[in-house]
Amino acid sequence: MKRIGIALILVLMMLFLFTTLASAEENFTIFKPEKDSTSEKVLPISGQTEPDSVIVVFLNGEKKDEITVGASGIFATQLELTEGVNRISFKVTFPSGITKTFTKKILLINEDQMSTSILQLIKAILILK
C-alpha cells in the first residue's frame, strides 16, 4: 500500500514537471489588438512567443503572413480586415516541434453605419415615446 502511494506521488510529480515544461516552451501572447471590435480597416497585430517559433497568420482561412520569430520573441504584422467578423488564426510551430493554433475574432464596424444605426435607434425611441 505504501509503495503504491509513493509510486502515485512520483507519477503526479512527473506529470506536474512535464506539464510545466511543456507550457514553458509554448508561450504565445497577443498584445494588440486587445479589443474584439474595431472600426480601423488595417489592424496592427503584435505579440510575443518562444524564440525560433514559426507563425503562419491566416485571415478568414487565407494565409496572409509567415513570421520566423527571433531571439527577442517579439513579432508584429498588419492585416486588412473585411467588414463584419474576421477570424484571425495563428498557426504556431514551437521550437519543440509542437504546433498549436490560436484564434481571435475581430469585428470590423463601419463607423458610418454605426452612427446611422445609432440615429435610427434614437429615432425609434422618440417615436415610441
Next chain:
Amino acid sequence: MKKDGFNFLVLLLLVCTSLFLSYMTWSQISSGPVKKSFELIENRPVDLEEFLKPSQVIVSFGQNTHTVLNQENPYFEETWGYLKSFTGKINSSVSVTGTANTDKSLQKRGIEFVFDSSLPYSLLKTLLNLNVDTPVLKDDQRIVSVVLAEEDGLSVFLKGESGELFKIGSTKEYGEFTSIVTRIKEAKTPLYTLLPKTNLYIKISKDIYIPLDNLQLPVYSVKSAKNNLQNIAPKFFPDFTLARKIEEKDGAIIFTDGTRGLRIFPKGGLEFTRPLFKEQKTKGNFKDSLTNAANFIASHGGFPKSAYLSSYKINNQSFTFVFRERLNGLPLIKSKDYLVVTVEDNQVTYYYRWLKEGEKIEERITAVSPIKAIDMAVGTKKIKEIYDLYLAYVEKDGFYLPVWVIKTDKGEFYVDAKNASEITLTPSGDDV
C-alpha cells in the same frame, strides 16, 4: 535616305536619354535632398525654432493605430503650425493631471510632438508662444513632448521626463485638428504600432513606435571635406595680427594670441578654446547661452540648416550644447560628437566642428524590421532592457548608412538597416 533618318532618330533618342540621366544625377546632387540637408546659415542670426522643432510627430488615429512623421514629411509643418497657433491663444491656468496613461490615450485621437532632447519650460514658452506663468511649472522643468489629445474637447498637455502630464489648456472647437488627422490617415502614411512592453525576454522601458511597413531609405556617399577653414581664422580673434601661426607635423595649423587657441585639422575639423578666468565667470541663462552658441556657429563656419540640439549639459557655470545634423529627417551620427559649443558667462569658451557633406545617393535599401534589429541585439549582446530604438544615419567607410539605433542596458548599438548586422563606428580623419 530612310537609313539616315533611322540613324538620326536613334542618335536623337540616345542624346535625350543621356540628357535625362545627367539631369537626374545633377538634380540629386546640386538641388536634391542631399544638398539641402547640408546647406549652411551664414550671414544671419539663427532662429531658435530652426533647430528646436520636434524630431517626431506621433499621430494617433485612435484604437491603437498610429503613424510617425519626421521633419521631411509634408504634414509635419502643418501639425507643428497648428500646435503653435493653439498654444499661442492659451491663457488659462495649468493643472497637473498625473502621469501619462498610454493604454488609455492610445484609444483616442491625438498628436504628440517629441523633442530630440528635453527642453526647459522657460525655452518651450518662447517656442510655443505660451503666456502661461504658474507655480505648478517651474522654468527649469524639463519637457520631453507636447501632446494634443481628444479629452475635454481637445486638450494640450506638456509631458515631463517622468511621464507626468501638465494640462495647459483646452478647446471645444477643434475642427481643424480633426481635419488634419483625417487627411494624414487618408494619405496612407506608414502604419506604426507600439512595441509591446513585455518582460518575458526583454523589457521595453518607454513608448517606442515601430513601423509595420518596410521603409525605403537611400544610402549616400560622403564628400571629402574641403579644408578652407583658414579663411575664417581671423573671426576667432579680436586682433588677428597678434595671432601666431604654428604648423604641426600632421598638417594641423594652430593660431594663438596667448589667450585664445584655434586648431584647424588637416581634414576639415576645427577646435577653438578660450578659457575664462575664474573671477570672470557668472552663470548665464539657458536661452541666451543657446542663442549665442547657434549664432557663433553661424558666424564661424556656418550653421547647418538641418542641425538640431541633440543634447546639452549644464555645469555650475557653463552650458555645453551638442548639435547634430539630419539626413532625410533622421539623425546623423558619427564616431564622436561633431558640433559642440560650450558657453560660459554668455561667451563661447569651446567650439568643435567637423562637418562633411553627403555627395549622392548610391543605392536605395529596404530597411529591415526594427524587431530584427532587436533580435540581433538580444541574440548577440544579451541585452535585457531597451531604453530607445530609432532610425538614424551613421558615417561609415565613406558612406552615410541607415541604421537602427538601440539604446540598451548594455550600451548603444547600431544595426545596419540593410541586413541587420552590427555596425561599429571607428574614428577616422580629424575625429580621432
